[in-house]
Amino acid sequence: MTPKPRPEILRYTAFTTDPAGGNPAGVVLDAAGLDDPAQLAIAAELGYSETAFLSAPPAGLGGAAGRAFTVRYFSPLAEVLFCGHATVATAIAFAERHGPGELLLATRAGTVPVTVAEENGVLRATLTSVEPAVLDVTERDVTRALDILGWSAADLDPAFPARIGYAGARHLILAAATRARLADLSYDFDALAAFMRDLDLTTLQLVWRESEQVFHVRDPFPVGGVVEDPATGAAAAALGAYTRELGLVPPDAVLTLHQGADMGRPGELTVELRAGDPRVRVSGTGTRIAQTVAGR
Structure with missing residues (x-):
């Protein structure tokens, strides 16, 4: 049996427009079929503080069709319940491919809405935290x-x-x-x-x-x-x-x-x-x- 190829693994940096600044994150926009060890292995290979993995949303999650997801975050050593910079990186990566707008992310810490807007030709993502x-x-x-x-x-x-x-x-x-x-x-x-x-x-x-x-x-x-x-x-x-x-x-x-x-x-x-x-x-x-x- 031919092994299933790995999905595209993107590298983005958040909170800057300079690729040499901000906080780098791995982004996998289609993590369907990746189990926990595979996600952890990708995060360890990249070596960034976190990598975000998108997959299908849980049943009942609202949001616009095609813009609601489950997201999981892995550091090189373990899963992290929530990661802000990888959320921003993921939202911008998604918006570059599908346009600005609203995303709804089901994280292990709770549901996190994210808005991506274009300001003077630059995409800017805003996440709304779970209750602090x-x-x-x-x-x-x-x-x-x-x-x-x-x-x-x-x-x-x-x-x-x-x-x-x-x-x-x-x-x-x-x-x-x-x-x-x-x-x-x-x-x-x-x-x-x-x-x-x-x-x-x-x-x-x-x-x-x-x-x-x-x-x-x-x-x-x-x-x-x-x-x-x-x-x-x-x-x-x-x-x-x-x-x-x-x-x-x-x-x-x-x-x-x-x-x-x-x-x-x-x-x-x-x-x-x-x-x-x-x-x-x-x-x-x-x-x-x-x-x-x-x-x-």
Whole structure:
């Protein structure tokens, strides 16, 4: 029997229009027939923090015909419940082939609507998170995280208490007191991975506030097999929920997050909060990376 060829595997980067910037993701627009080991193998082969796989939607999912899907995300090491940058990358890849509009994605974390619009000839995707939550974290766990990072309590901004933010995945949010502290990131990879598994964290969301609505962020991601995520949509949504929950921004706010510059892959994420709506919107551009892995 002739083996079934692998589907087309695309490479896109999210939250930038520069193929050398933002956060790269694998995108498989037709993952029908790929089992879990095959999806994990593709993600490991690409080596990106996540690869997204689209397949038929679950029964009963609404949305326009042909624009509703099940989506699963795999890092090189394991499945991830939700990934923002791979969602943006997937939506832009789909829109380039089928036109802008609405997508409805059934993720393991819940249903995520995505809108793709063309602005001045550039496609921009906006995802709406699942309902977020902001959770307390113990002083002991914060101390453990700081020790692994090589930070001290004096390195933290007291206006931003440590919390776990959730908007499809869990992120420990720690705010640096200075941009220099954020820029100097070096940590014990295995120790941080073990710590994150203990707390069921996807990344650490390390932030520094430049101005009222402008933040710089970094996201260590050892549980996914990579040192750092260059642009993290799920963590951006969690940060948006955190800033609202703690009254650090107005009920209606648009935040700009700069991420990846310290890695040489700058990207920009936009986070929108709307009064009366608990869900968080995260938007950004994206572009294709030239190389495509053909079925083989």
